Amino acid sequence: MQVLRVAGCQINTVVGDLDGNVERILAALDEAEKVGCDIAVFPELAVTGYPPEDLLLKPGFVADNLHALQAVALRSRGCVAVVGFVERGHDLHNAAAVCAHGRVQGIYRKRHLPNYSVFDEQRYFRPGSGDPDLFAVAGVPVGLSICEDAWNPTGPVARAAAGGAEVVCNLNASPYHALRQEERERMLATRAVDAGCALVSVNQVGGQDELVFDGASTVFDGTGTVVARAAQFVEEVLVVDLELPAPFRARLLDPRGRPPVEPLVIVPVSECPVEDVRRAPPTADPVAALLDPLEEMYRALVLGTRDYVVKNGFSHVVLGLSGGIDSSLVAVVAADALGPERVHGVAMPSRFSSEASHDDAADLAQRLGIDLRTIAIEPAHAALLEMLAPTLGERPPNVTEENLQSRVRGLVLMALSNELGWLVLT
Structure with a gap:
């Protein structure tokens, strides 16, 4: 059975602090490298911080965000870093860059842009279109999705799995509200089961103005079982050895059948793990317990207060x-x-x-x-x-x-x- 060592890099970014966010990304990436991770997954728009809102109206800020991404890419080595950033073209895209061996190896563009409640992404971004690429990480086909993409039952997670992905990584900036994590996990477990593949969901943590992000990044196997969960309301690099059984077995046993689907293009990124550090242990007790509802609300108040005060100087x-x-x-x-x-x-x-x-x-x-x-x-x-x-x-x-x-x-x-x-x- 193949094993993919994954780092869920649950970091606390600051909107607009490009240099500081790069430092946070690189520190977490170095930690993942040291324990021999094959892939390190970061939150949505980790380079700019989430939500960047009207900073995106400043061409200079968007350009600086691209320079910051290049700084991350140049420092990448054998551990593949999947990092959220703003892509610039005729329009802007909420995107994820796949970085390894000193350069950007590929890009995924968010398909489903939320425009309700605290979200107004359709004001700033254009959705991605067409079939996405998969990325071969340590020989494993990996698909990408960003936050809202995973809430669509027939969306990018399903398409990536049908096209050959054995793991789908979902970059998130999902704000907290009471009992939100239980709701997320029910949905994500269903996506993993429906897709018949593992799902790595990495969420931002920290307060940003009126929003609080609770972390609780979670990894599911193809049966929808939680195999790892980061703690709520704290930064953490969650390291898990994700066991990947032969994908055809789950497909053959699926009573719904599998209609023929064109395989997706697989971009080779990395071939084999770094054997000399592979035996470094992953996170001990990788499934953090969820807080009880009262403690959860109190931790949200404490984190939101701390970050509002500190991030505003x-x-x-x-x-x-x-x-x-x-x-x-x-x-x-x-x-x-x-x-x-x-x-x-x-x-x-x-x-x-x-x-x-x-x-x-x-x-x-x-x-x-x-x-x-x-x-x-x-x-x-x-x-x-x-x-x-x-x-x-x-x-x-x-x-x-x-x-x-x-x-x-x-x-x-x-x-x-x-x-x-x-x-x-x-």
């Missing part, structure tokens, strides 16, 4: 700490995301504040080890009420007076942010 955050459950949860998430030394709480008592709420805020700050300062807002609150009195008249107190204090607190936090460079969390 902030080092510290500030929040109003009232002692209530909402601000307390924000403080806990921030401390876990950034470390307590980078979190600043501000208690802003007014005439409506109780001593108990201030004590709760102080107790939480002490337990978390975060900075807590007190800025009483009563002088500003009283000044606003005095300023408004001629217009509002002698009305009885109501929610207007209470809502004024929240406006004052927002002003105080923004003043600290403007002066000290801290990002305000709410």
Whole structure:
């Protein structure tokens, strides 16, 4: 039985940071090379970061993305690197480059472009067309697909397998929502079974603006069984020895039969593994357990907060700490995301504040080890009420007076942010 050693390179890219993304790609590729991987698969648009959106309207950025891809290709050796990038022609394509032996050996263009929810790829890209090539990696025919391609039951995964692929690699930038991974795995297992071939799905990890990518890259054999899964919400190079039984047996046993299909062109890329390092062990316990739903949501909040702060160039955050459950949860998430030394709480008592709420805020700050300062807002609150009195008249107190204090607190936090460079969390 032939074995293909695969590295699922689950990395955290930054939109627009071409140099940084190249460094991340090359570091993961070097790790894959060291343990004798035949192929290293990266996330969708790993060179540019996902989603690049209106950066694609800048010709210079698109050109720089191609130079960055060449930098990756030049460093490639025996381990084949499959890397997402933006291809430039008459139109732009969301594409994957197959890099080995110092150059780009071939390109796959995404066929199915999502244009719903957070996705607007049809605005920027043209879909690929025609029959795709397969790539012979260590003698194994490998097909490619990109994210949404795999959700189509008769799409590129099925075509690649029918055309001779024994493994299909799917490059992803699939955002998180609650229980998303279970949904993905049901779909991908079905694709693997229907195609009768192994499926390697590599997802991006990290926060990017309002999106969080949860990783959990997964490898399936031809029966739809999960044989490897990377952890959720962390970077990882997942190394797995993928056993590939003779493909004709699964086809002969398929009760649906196999209509005759023209074989796809196979581009030779690599012939044999690097034997002297082949015995380096793959990932121990390669099937990471999925988190329970509550822990999954919390990890998403922590990762999203950390990456939003760091990727936008902030080092510290500030929040109003009232002692209530909402601000307390924000403080806990921030401390876990950034470390307590980078979190600043501000208690802003007014005439409506109780001593108990201030004590709760102080107790939480002490337990978390975060900075807590007190800025009483009563002088500003009283000044606003005095300023408004001629217009509002002698009305009885109501929610207007209470809502004024929240406006004052927002002003105080923004003043600290403007002066000290801290990002305000709410």
